[in-house]
Amino acid sequence: MxxxxxxxxxxxxxxxxxxxxxxxxxxxxxxxxxxxxxxxxxxxxxxxxxxxxxxxxxxxxxxxxxxxxxxxxxxxxxxxxxHCETDGHHHHFICTTCGKSNAIDICPMDAVTDQLPEHQIEHHTFEVYGKCPSCM
Incomplete structure (x- = not known):
């Protein structure tokens, strides 16, 4: 965008x-x-x-x-x-110092869905926070 x-x-x-x-x-x-x-x-x-x-x-x-x-x-x-222009479903690593983010193309929802077989999941977010190489 x-x-x-x-x-x-x-x-x-x-x-x-x-x-x-x-x-x-x-x-x-x-x-x-x-x-x-x-x-x-x-x-x-x-x-x-x-x-x-x-x-x-x-x-x-x-x-x-x-x-x-x-x-x-x-x-x-x-x-x-x-909104980032990465194709498809993805999540982010976000630097807690500078705020820059990187797309993460894997999603942990498959494992979560397996543990909740009779549940209907409507939405989720997954973000990983830490320091990027420039801020370490």
Whole structure:
């Protein structure tokens, strides 16, 4: 996903292309790691000094609900990044220092499903946290 694809998806879902949304998408497009609302808000305020933290927060959650952004929680705080373009079902390794992520192409759900034969699993997430080689 990138800013151009995100704007198209927003329009398809009836959302306007506001200057604030466009700027948020540009900020996210420049990064390859998960970013906190606080981090994005700091950069966002350069162009929109009167904008509230809630404005950034609401827009990020809207983008997440539309599948434009992925979320994770680091140190008790939500972090966001563009939905990665890896084909098919996958999970992530996420660096707890810099927020960069790598796709993991294996899924532990086969083992879990075998242990819960009469259960209907509707959704799951699997993320591995640690330090990337650059941050060690």
């Amino acid at each position: 990138n800013a151009t694809q995100a704007l198209k998806l927003l329009k398809e879902n009836g959302y306007k292309h506001t200057k604030q949304r466009i700027r948020l998408l540009e900020l996210l497009d420049k990064q390859e790691q998960y970013l906190s609302v606080k981090h994005l808000w700091g950069d966002f305020q350069v162009d929109f000094p009167g904008a509230s933290y809630d404005t950034v927060y609401r827009n990020l959650y809207t983008l997440s609900e539309l599948g434009i952004l992925e979320t994770t929680t680091l140190d008790g705080e939500k972090h966001f990044r563009f």
